């Protein structure tokens with residue numbers, strides 16, 4: 001079979017390589033000509049996933065219509081670019097599996113809403129979970145949530161994308177799967193700050209637990225199910241991303257915790273730290289829903305240049321409260 005992928009960053013490329021594992025061909029839409037050349041001529045994405053040998057069954061292209069001819073199409077653009085990319089993709093009723101993590105700035109829309117508005121007649125699913133691209137590309141064991149409102153669709157797509165080392169668990173909770181992935185990126189920045197500022201392992205564990213409480217409050221207010229938030233796409237991904245400098249969000253936080261400015265840190269990077277874009281949107285969305293998200297607010301303040309010590313003092317000096325969500 002042939003699978004389409006839109007987005008040739010680290011994650012789109014890792015998924016492309018993994019999908020070839022079933023004798024499948026992959027059509028991979030890539031934005032940059034030099035990346036297309038690198039993949040098709042040297043079978044490596046030297047820009048976004050260097051050092052991983054890619055199968056000859058991965059064909060990179062700038063022709064979105066050619067990718068749109070097949071089904072399913074995995075959509076792996078940065079969240080803030082999904083609308084503009086998908087608005088150029090012909091809708092042919094192909095199933096879309098959204099693999100990006102974020103909330104659209106301005107509209108505060110989740111990505112399945114963005115996709116539904118831009119590609120007509122496509123059934124939509126969300127793939128999310130603890131998935132460092134470089135590990136997936138090496139064939140290391142990985143489990144993900146695959147959510148679609150229609151459970152039959154989720155099961156059908158799970159069978160299509162499952163590979164020996166990629167194990168999808170199906171769910172009908174699309175909102176929950178999206179919220180876990182979007183919120184954990186913001187919390188990972190906070191955990192990185194704890195690391196960069198040298199606040200210790202106790203503080204990091206406290207932040208993961210209180211961050212999860214925050215994710216749960218927001219998720220429940222937006223219609224997510226608690227069990228999804230406690231699953232692979234929520235808690236699972238939160239633990240992964242809050243524990244390792246392999247995470248771009250965590251490493252952004254480390255640099256912020258050492259006193260760097262967000263603009264200067266991100267100016268040096270070609271890769272995306274989605275949490276930096278999600279944080280202000282999430283803060284707005286939470287305020288509208290009447291949900292208290294102190295860690296998210298702290299991350300926003302740090303991204304806006306607030307002093308690390310002041311922000312940490314502000315969190316520690318909040319009134320004492322009950323632990324329950």
Ligand SMILES: NC(=O)c1ccc[n+]([C@@H]2O[C@H](COP(=O)([O-])OP(=O)(O)OC[C@H]3O[C@@H](n4cnc5c(N)ncnc54)[C@H](O)[C@@H]3O)[C@@H](O)[C@H]2O)c1
Pocket residue numbers: 007008009010011012013031032048076077078079081085099100101102131132133134270271272273274
């Ligand atoms: N890397 C991972 O381990 C991983 C795992 C799971 C999910 N994700 C999610 O996948 C999404 C893509 O991340 P990534 O890691 O593949 O990206 P990346 O950081 O490796 O690469 C950046 C990507 O952004 C694209 N880009 C830059 N400007 C653009 C524009 N104007 N329009 C369209 N595309 C543009 C580039 O072409 C490139 O594909 C993100 O939402 C991320 O959270 C990443």
Ligand SMILES: O=P(O)(O)OC[C@H](O)CO
Pocket residue numbers: 101129130131132133185188237240241246247248249250272273274
């Ligand atoms: O490198 P990050 O922080 O974007 O995290 C990558 C994946 O989302 C981990 O599941």
